[in-house]
Amino acid sequence: MALFLGAAFILLAIAGLLAAADAALGVRSRAELLALAEDSPRRGNAIRAIADDEAAHLNALSFARVFTETLAAVLITLVLAYSLDELWLELVIATLVMTAVTFALVGSSPRTVGTHHPDAVIRFAAPTMRALRLILGPVATSLIRISNRVTPGRSTGGARIRDEQQLLSMVDQAAEQSLLENDDRDYIHSLVEFGDTLVREVMVPRIDMVTVSSELSVRETLEQMLASRHSRIPVVGGEIDDVAGVAYLRDASKFMLRRADEVDSSRVTRIMKPAIFVPEVQRADKLLRRMQSESNHLALVVDEYGGISGLVTLEDLIEELLGEINDEHDREELEVTPEADGAFLVSARLGVEELGELFGIELDDDEVDTVGGLVAKHLGRLPEPGDTVVVAGVELTAVETERRRQRLLTARARWIGNEDTDGVESEDGAQLLGKKEDES
Structure with missing residues (x-):
């Protein structure tokens, strides 16, 4: 009976090690595991293999931990059955002992160690995890597949982030625990929320647009650009909905330098470039990718009736992601x-x-x-x-x-x-x- 009791505590110690390894893997990303492998010459290959197939190793760890805990419970029950005559007393004592021992030696303390000292635990347990993966991996994976058929919707790939709100909640928690700077948290929020932002939310509204008439000369257009401090201005006909193109400051300046004698007689339509039009309900991230691929810095926004509702620039989209970008010509406007x-x-x-x-x-x-x-x-x-x-x-x-x-x-x-x-x-x-x- 002493042999059974000793074997039970050895099994519980092994279960504690597996629980610590499970917790350690939970707080280390794949990139961190690969970096740890580079710093661990003796066990680098094992850690690298764990990083390449973390989900399978976690499945093997879980299976081995449950197996050792169950076997330890059986051994302790046998010891009590040999020592006591009352069956109900054996069951009560076995339940209380296993609950207390499992919580202290497997559930709580080892996981705390794994969370606070993940690198040391992973280095120590890496060979054991690799061995369990090779021996028990197929068995654990098969059992989980059977479980998935009984309870559809679960996967063998470990925990997954269910939606954007869960991701943002995790980011907020990381910032509260000083694992992330507040600026980094804001950037991540901006990146995630940018995918749901519509062009009309970031555009310059129609009434605030600065435009030039297609009847103006190149010189007059250049003067208006300098006065308004805009390097790109839509060129319109009789009304703002009649957009003929976009005039660029660099083109007007180049024309004035090379053809100074024609700068007063030539209309702005001679140097303007075609305008691109986008619906106001288009997603901002798609427009950003389009403007990057086409090397375009300005787009006219149209409403559902085909009228001009505003314009959006590449700078507007980037500011939506990164915050305000003020250059030496920007005027501070306190809203x-x-x-x-x-x-x-x-x-x-x-x-x-x-x-x-x-x-x-x-x-x-x-x-x-x-x-x-x-x-x-x-x-x-x-x-x-x-x-x-x-x-x-x-x-x-x-x-x-x-x-x-x-x-x-x-x-x-x-x-x-x-x-x-x-x-x-x-x-x-x-x-x-x-x-x-x-x-x-």
Whole structure:
């Protein structure tokens, strides 16, 4: 019986080693395993083989660990059966002993060691893992395939990230544990979210586009480019929807240097290049790849009716990924100005989601992208100074509008939460307070 008891504890020690190796592999990527193999001349081949087929080695480890734990439980039960006469007492004691021993020697402590000292554990256990893979690999894989037929949807390839949200959640956890810098976390979020971004979300809207008439001369076009500080400008005919092409600063400058005598008599159409047109619902990542492959830096965005709704540049797309890129000609535009009472003076071009972030809420709208669009949508008309709406607990008051076009320039955003208002709630849940009346 002493032999059985000793064998049981040896098996539990082996199970603990396997659990530590399992935990160590879980915190090391393939690249890290290959780097570890380079630093481990004696066991480099074994570690390299594990990195090349990690899932199969994990399956073999799991199978061997379960086998050793089960065999140890049987041996301890036999020892108790020999020592005790009451069957129920044997079962109770065997259950309690195996639960405590398995948790301490297999479940908790070894996994903690494997997580905190993965390289040392992998180096030590690499030959054992390779041997188990060669001996038990086919058996473990066959059993898992049988299990997959009983419970469809599982794979033999180990854990997999189910969706983008799970990936982002893992990235956030890594940043919280200081495994990632906050900037790196933001970049990863931008990369993942960029795939769901539409062109209309990053474009320069139609009303803010700078264009030149096709009737202008090359000199006049060059002067307008220098004044507006744009190196590429769409060339239009009688109206903005009639885009003839795109004028480039380098082409205008080259023409002026080489044909100075023709710079006043030649129209801009002589140096312009064809424009590319993209739908506003196209994904931004696809447009970025297209612009890179075609060496194009500007595209005109068209709506569902074929009209020009804006333009997007290569810089706009890159900024969506990496953040603002300011050069020596860019003017700093502050879109949000905090006020003393906790409110914010915001640009009408501020995004709806960014507005929500100011107050720590999720704010989204499928129909509009900016604060200006949000106010106009809930008012049902063009806003005037003093007009106020409440959306999701945020009170938006029109502050400044452009007289000529009657478009909103700035608004005041204030959090009121669930405060009672005298406004009438619209069908989409916004409180329409209307224009504030003068008390005089």
